């Protein structure tokens with residue numbers, strides 16, 4: 001697992017990998033589904049309403065687009081070891 005990426009400006013950033021979603025925080029906005037280019041996320045119907053799930057988290061490239069897109073910090077991440 002890589003621990004650093006390089007953005008278009010040539011700057012390094014720490015890779016973070018989608019791990020779990022806190023349904024108490026998820027408001028079901030679907031931003032994570034829209035921004036993820038790897039189809040990590042899907043929306044599911046739960047007893048708490050529509051929530052995000054990440055059944056394809058093994059596809060995560062760690063770029064953090066969903067971190068930036070999630071308004072409630074519902075997505076929990078793991079970092080690669082240095």
Ligand code: SF4
Pocket residue numbers: 021025026027028029030031032033051052069070071072073074075
């Ligand atoms: S972006 Fe965050 S709040 Fe919105 S559906 Fe995804 S996990 Fe839930």
